[in-house]
Amino acid sequence: MNPHSDFVSLRGKSMKLANPALICVTFIAGTGILTPVSVVAARGAATSWGGWTVPVNWQRDESWVGGAGDNLWSYATFGNEKRKDYAMECSLRIDTATERMEPKYEAGWVWTKYGNNAEVGGYEAGLVLRKQGDDFYRVMFSIPFQEVLLWSTRGGFLQVASFPLEVKKEYSVRAQCQGPHVTLAIDDKPVIDYWDRTCPILSGSVALGLHEGAAHFSSARVRQVPSVKGDAPPHKAAFHFRDWKGLKWAFDGSEPIFMYGGNCHGYDAKLVPGYKPQLSMYWYWINYGDESFYADKQTAFTVQEEAERLRFEISATDNKEKAWLTGKTAVTVTYDSLNNRYVYDHVSDLIIPDGHTLRLNHPVEFTDPVIHGHIGSASTQGEQWETPHPWSVYKHVSGKLYKLPHNHVSWYAGYGKPAWREAKGNYLDPKGGFWALVGDPVANPTFIVQDSSVKDSEFYTELCGWALDVHKRWYPVKPGGTLQPGTYTVKWQLTSVDGRQGNQWLQEAEICAPDDLDKRLLLYTGGVGHVERFDKAVKWANPFSEYPWGDASLQDTQVGRTDSTSLKLAGPRSAGATVGASNYSEPVLEDTLYEVSAWVKTDGVVGEGPGLRFGGQEYFPGVTGTRDWQRIGFVCKPNPPLYIVPFGATNSGAGTVWFDDFLIRPVAKDEKPETPIASAPVPINLAGASPERLLQWNSASDAQDAGRTLLDLSKHGNHGRLEGSATIMxxxxxxxIEVDGIQGYVTTDRSFAFSPPLTLTLWVKPGKLEHDWNMIATGGAWNRAWNLFLFYKQAPYSIDFRPWGKRIFTEGVVPPDQWSHLAVVDDGKTVVIYLNGNVVKTESSAGRNWAAVDGPLVLGTSIHYDEPKNGLAGRLAGVTLWSKSLDKAAVKDLFEKGVE
Ligand SMILES: [Ca+2]
Known part of the structure; x- marks a missing residue:
């Protein structure tokens, strides 16, 4: 927009009316186009007002609302943005009431909500006042709600006034702006009377607007009024609950300040009167530990006080596992006139009744605020959403201030890493320890833990890596301890500080020690419809809003197709990220085909070679050997959910692949794929793959390439990668394979479901074991599907096999320093363990569905937060994962073949 233009936005076809003093325009909704169907010609001469000739021109403005369409406002705008104090008068008639209320006010999915409910449905017409850049006030008229609503871009819902609007009735409407005072009268009766004390918009142009239904404006006139005299009267809080839009809302006077959902959630909470809602939160207790519960079933909601304070109390219980448990939250909302802010004080009780206890191996959570507009776009080329809170600042138990960037990657020492607990990474002082989100010029949310019923107890704040919500957690006992019957209480406060204070904290704070301050990430900057050039890598410890492909070491800064940057995958390796509305990037559309393509260059590739992934589909064109740049790609319909769709690039096998100019784009309905784009996915396990082996590594698997690849001879693409100090001897x-018990291990790039029937066979030669648990093989996400290890440091070693945590123990059978053949067979009912072809253990199977935690197969260690732990010192060979349960004869045959 050009702020210097008298007309705020000129794009496309505009309608100019030559010098009519009064105009009459009828707008038709539903067509998505604001159509002047009747225009009354000039009925008088133009008048002059402070150099602004009124009226000069009215015009359609399509670009302002991002294009015409159902449910979007359409406007006719007038005047320039310098105009300050004026009255706008017109005659309004709503000819057809809207039947559609879309989009409805929605409670859930708060992190995808933006624009402060700008497009909420159920309103036919509106007057726009003081449009200044992207900011403006809008007075909205609704037949179905029988109300007039004052809304602004800066403050969201500002004032709700009931008014018995009737269809086909002509109303004389007069809106007026004088300094921070905005009023509206209908037929000379005052309806809206609002003082904008927080962030008034003090000048700007005007518009007539239409949302749904059909309305008619006529006799529109704008004229200058004198400036306001004196200051705004002080704000006096008048809190109460009111039914609005069929929901329970807390109001301060006529301003909605949050919606209470019956599910113990508070939605769209304002922290400052007249300022946009900033967060949603819940008022119940949760535990994600072994003795988990979710006390979100409301059993009582009582209001104790309304007027100057709002006091209410929510009781809730766990609906499923622990109906005996009660959580109670008492909320007191007050207005702090000194700082112009709301203060939400909480007393949260967790009540364990007599006869019950609760073991806590995880801190209990008392709230989890989700901050609006917190998440930046996953694509730098996509739409640029406002991210008013790019940083957190918190007060450590030592009194020092630390800051954390909100960049989705949970990089800071504190995201569950053991080192964090030792370093007390973000322990808050329960006496006034605070956590603040900073960066907003007006209001920055703060969470203050004030007190608890247990002295010296530990509080945690964890920032969710995906939605960037703020988990507030507490250990009322030592980790692993047991809560005895009683009431456990936390007092905490939610309020805000202004931009000045937030910035001051940010300046004073040190960056919270992350795992590695120098670590860098390769960012996804393309976005749907944009070419990804792999040209941006940033430090991990910086605030950025895009999603990373992975570590910056994946970027090659010497090789590129048309530039000098590309994604380089040496050996079996993948990189990827996600797109979709949840990432605030371009949406992925339903019933739409997408073309996913990239340019690839290869060097000594053996195996399936380069592949592309999108929404659960994959494409492997079979490019191998050493080739110069060529384009590959395919067309597919991604699997739901479409709000967050994974995509990526893979090298399946040995050798090196470079990817560049990666592109995801929607395909038009009648568009045919162009050569060399394939019209359908090509999954990895083509004909020729073994029907009974999922993975086979043996002596012939050693590719001796730069990527340190173990080729999968089963042709399922389950190649291994040597990591750390692991070597081939x-x-x-x-x-x-030789592993050292510390840093060396082997992992697959692809994941397995570990669903029975399944057999793992391998040769193991233990060296000097250093740990209690010495992992031969682990599998699944977080090693949860499989743990197969040798127990303890003294030979002969015991075999401990734990599918899904079930313990199957075989005592003292594996000798040191010599090869033993191990087979673990699970047919879904029985687990049989063989040593050197003989059964050493038979037990019932865990019988669980392991598909839920699919993950890689790892040899020689388990992986904890990306670090190897409980490593095996020794050698491994002849590893095969079978998609069936082998019988005794088959296992004996393998043993008798010897080490392979
Ligand atoms: Ca490039």
Missing amino acids: EEGGIRV
């Missing part, structure tokens, strides 16, 4: 003419 020659022993008796056979190539075998």
